[in-house]
Amino acid sequence: MGRKPCCDKQGVKRGPWTAEEDKKLISFILTHGRCCWRAVPKLAGLLRCGKSCRLRWTNYLRPDLKRGLLTAAEEELIIDLHAKLGNRWSKIAAKLPGRTDNEIKNHWNTHIRKKLVKMGIDPATHQPLANTKAATTGSAKSSDTGDEQNLKEGSPGDMAMPTDSSEQSSGPDPSTNASDQDQDLLVNWLLEAEEPWLNFTSGNDDGLSIVSAPLPWDDATDWLLDYQDFGMDSSNLINNSTVHSSNGSNL
DNA sequence: AAATACCACAACCGCCAGTAG
């Protein structure tokens, strides 16, 4: 028994979102909150399927999103988390407030993976490439299973990041700030915490620092500007989105 | 200046898990 498609493709617009569509979606969600996504397009007057609306909101329009490049500290954390969690991008994203799984996934595929390969590290197993080659000739090629193994057998903090790499020029080496052990404790804590609301102080290259943030998108003032461009009251936006984000489990 | 190659990221697709009826 086949499942119904999430939306019939007839009369449903696809492709890049226009500012007008964004405006409609934002204003609808800020007014009504997130209800069932299937109903959103109809109620908001959009010719999109609910799934598309949800994706657009989650990955791009959410007011608590941080925009811009990932900091070196965030990148480092992603690598550590990936070593433990594998391709569970949503879990990783949950530890990086203001970042989406899609964003992290893209960044991993376009930047970090290449970087690791360049450094001689297998991005799938986080082991030196020479070792992985030998291992993969024998068996498992699945990165997921490999990561599962890592998870269970606990090869944590085994991210042998070469310290002499010139790649580090793009950012600070966090290991200069915290020992591997500290790093590991941090990751363990992050893995346990549900919503740590980390705030990676951008521009501070001393590594990651954790401060409580009254508003998760404190630094992302571009967002407010964007909303203002839509002719929306930013204070209203903050109030609404605060309410909604505290409602939603992982909005 | 034009053509081509490469890169980054937004968006889509298909599958899965949870759950209401």
Place this chain on the structure above:
DNA sequence: CCTACTGGCGGTTGTGGTATT
């Protein structure tokens, strides 16, 4: 208990922008 439905996740693709030749 079974079925259908929804939301969410991860993989993949398409497209616009930038760099290189």
